[in-house]
Amino acid sequence: MASQKEYGLASNWKCMLACCLVSMSPFQYGIDFGLIGGMQAMVGFLKIFGYVDPATPVGYNISTEVQQLISSLMTLGAFLGSLAAGPMAIVLGRKSCLWLACALCVVSNGIMMGTTQLAGLYVGRLFIGLANGFFMTFSQLYLQEVAPARYRGLALACFQVWTSVGTLIGTVVDNFTSPIQSRASYMIPLALIYIVPVILGVGMFFIPESPRWLAQNGKIEQARKALYWLRPDKDGVEAELAEIQLGIEAEQSTASSSAIIDMFRNPVDRRRTILSVATVSVQAACGVMFMLVYGTYFFEMADVGNPFMNSCILVAVGVVAIIIDLFIIAPFGRRRVFLTTGLIVCGFCQLIIAIVYTKNPGTVQTGQVIVAFSVIYIFVYNGAICPFSWLSGGELPSQRLRSYTFGLAAAVGFLGAWVCTFTAPYFINPSALNWGPKYGYIWFPSCLVSAAFIYFYLPEVKDRTLEEIDEMFEARLPARKFRGYKCMIKEMVNEKVAVEDRMVVALEKPVMDATVTAIEHVRGH
Numbered sequence: 001m002a003s004q005k006e007y008g009l010a011s012n013w014k015c016m017l018a019c020c021l022v023s024m025s026p027f028q029y030g031i032d033f034g035l036i037g038g039m040q041a042m043v044g045f046l047k048i049f050g051y052v053d054p055a056t057p058v059g060y061n062i063s064t065e066v067q068q069l070i071s072s073l074m075t076l077g078a079f080l081g082s083l084a085a086g087p088m089a090i091v092l093g094r095k096s097c098l099w100l101a102c103a104l105c106v107v108s109n110g111i112m113m114g115t116t117q118l119a120g121l122y123v124g125r126l127f128i129g130l131a132n133g134f135f136m137t138f139s140q141l142y143l144q145e146v147a148p149a150r151y152r153g154l155a156l157a158c159f160q161v162w163t164s165v166g167t168l169i170g171t172v173v174d175n176f177t178s179p180i181q182s183r184a185s186y187m188i189p190l191a192l193i194y195i196v197p198v199i200l201g202v203g204m205f206f207i208p209e210s211p212r213w214l215a216q217n218g219k220i221e222q223a224r225k226a227l228y229w230l231r232p233d234k235d236g237v238e239a240e241l242a243e244i245q246l247g248i249e250a251e252q253s254t255a256s257s258s259a260i261i262d263m264f265r266n267p268v269d270r271r272r273t274i275l276s277v278a279t280v281s282v283q284a285a286c287g288v289m290f291m292l293v294y295g296t297y298f299f300e301m302a303d304v305g306n307p308f309m310n311s312c313i314l315v316a317v318g319v320v321a322i323i324i325d326l327f328i329i330a331p332f333g334r335r336r337v338f339l340t341t342g343l344i345v346c347g348f349c350q351l352i353i354a355i356v357y358t359k360n361p362g363t364v365q366t367g368q369v370i371v372a373f374s375v376i377y378i379f380v381y382n383g384a385i386c387p388f389s390w391l392s393g394g395e396l397p398s399q400r401l402r403s404y405t406f407g408l409a410a411a412v413g414f415l416g417a418w419v420c421t422f423t424a425p426y427f428i429n430p431s432a433l434n435w436g437p438k439y440g441y442i443w444f445p446s447c448l449v450s451a452a453f454i455y456f457y458l459p460e461v462k463d464r465t466l467e468e469i470d471e472m473f474e475a476r477l478p479a480r481k482f483r484g485y486k487c488m489i490k491e492m493v494n495e496k497v498a499v500e501d502r503m504v505v506a507l508e509k510p511v512m513d514a515t516v517t518a519i520e521h522v523r524g525h
Helices: 002-006 013-022 027-039 043-049 064-083 085-092 094-114 118-146 149-177 184-206 211-216 220-230 234-254 267-285 288-302 307-332 335-359 364-395 402-428 436-457 466-474 489-524
Strands: none
Touching: 013 118, 013 149, 013 184, 013 220, 027 064, 027 118, 027 149, 027 184, 043 184, 064 085, 064 118, 064 402, 085 094, 085 118, 085 402, 094 118, 094 184, 118 149, 118 211, 118 364, 118 402, 149 184, 149 307, 149 364, 211 220, 211 234, 220 234, 234 466, 234 489, 267 288, 267 335, 267 364, 267 402, 267 436, 267 466, 288 364, 288 402, 307 364, 335 364, 335 436, 364 402, 402 436, 466 489
C-alpha cells in the first residue's frame, strides 16, 4: 500500500480515467439546477405553467406553490434515492446502481419533455430527483473506494467539476433559448440531459467494480483483478488487498452485522454517522440552494441587471473555483481549514448583501454590490465548501456501513436542500413576503454555527487510506489528534505478508532440498 505514493498521477491513469468517467454522474444534478432556475423565468415556460402578470418585468409570473413543487420535488426525489442507497448498494454494488440511475434519468426526462400538464411535470421532477439521488450517492461511493488515498480528494474535485460544468451549460443554454417564446425555449435545454446517461452507461462496461465492495462481499479474486486493473504497482496489489481484508476483518470482530441500526448502536459508528451527516449538511446550511435554484428568478424580481447573464457569471465563477481546486486539493486539501474558512466567508457575503439591499433597495450601486458578493459567495462555496463537504462525508464512515451512512448523509443533505427550495419562494417572491436579498439575514448565523461545528469536531484525514481512518476512529482519538497519529495497520500488513512469505519458504524448502538431492544423485550416475 505504501508503494502507491511512489507513483504519480500519470502512472495512475487507468484508475483516474475510471474515476473521471464515474465523476460525470453529477452532471445531471448540476444541469438540472442550471436549467430549472432559468426555465422559471422563461416566457415560453411561463405561458404553459404560469400566468399573465403585467406587474413583473417579463409580463408573466408563476405561483409560489407551482414554483415550490417544480424545484423541491427533484430534491425530494434525490432525498428518497439517497435514503434507499444503503441496502441497494450492499446487494447490487456500485456499478449496477449507476446503470439503474441512467435508465431512470432517461425515462423521467422523457416525461418532462412530453407533458404540458403540471401533474406530468411534477412526476418527471420527482423521478429525475430519484435518478439524481442515485447518481450523487453511488458515484461518490465508487470514487471513495477506488481512488488511491493521495488522489481521493482530486477524484472528488473532478466530481464537483462536472456538477459545476453541468450548471454552467444549463445556465448558458437557458440564456440563449430564453428569448424564444414557444416550448422550444425549455425543450432544447432539457434535451441536454440525455447526453451523460448514454456516455456513462456505455463506459461502465469497461471499468471494474469497486474492489472494496467485492472484498466485503467475499469476492476476493474479483477484487484482486479489479486492483490489478486500477493500480500501476502490480507488486503492491497483494499488500493493498491484504490491508482491505484486514480492515474488514477488524470491523467484523467488533460488529458482526451491517444493519441500519448499527449506524447508531455502536458509539464509534454513531460518531462517524453524525460527522458524515453534519459535514454533508453544511451545504444546505450555508444557503447555497437559494443562489443555485432561484438565482435567475431572484435577479429578475430584484431588477438587478440582466438576470440570465448574472446567473451565467455566477456559475462560470464557480467553475473557475473548482478548476483551481483540481490543482490544490491533493497537495493542500485540509478538510477542516477549507470548510471552516469557506463557511465564515459565505456567511458574511450573505449578511452584506442583505444589509446593502435593506439600506438602498433598487439602486444601481446596490445591484452591483449584490452581484459582486454573489460572485464571491459562489467562488468560495464551490472552491471550499462543496468539494470538501462531499469528500469528508464519504471518507469518514466505516467500510461495513459506508453505503448506509453516506446514503443517510446525502439524504439529510438533500432534505435540507428541499426545505430551502420549498420555503425560499415565500421569502423572495413578490406575491409573498418579497424579502428578496434580505433572505441573507437567515443564512448568516447558520453559516457561523456550521463553521464552529466543523472547527471543533471534524477530524483531519488528508492522505489517509480508508483503513487508516477506520483504525483512528476505533482508537477513539479526539478530532485534534487525527492529523499527527501514526497508524499501525501498514506495519500489521507488512508483518502478515512477511509471515506468509516465511511459511511459503518453510513449505517449499523440503521440496527444494529433495530436488537438489535428486539432481545430485542423477549427476553421480
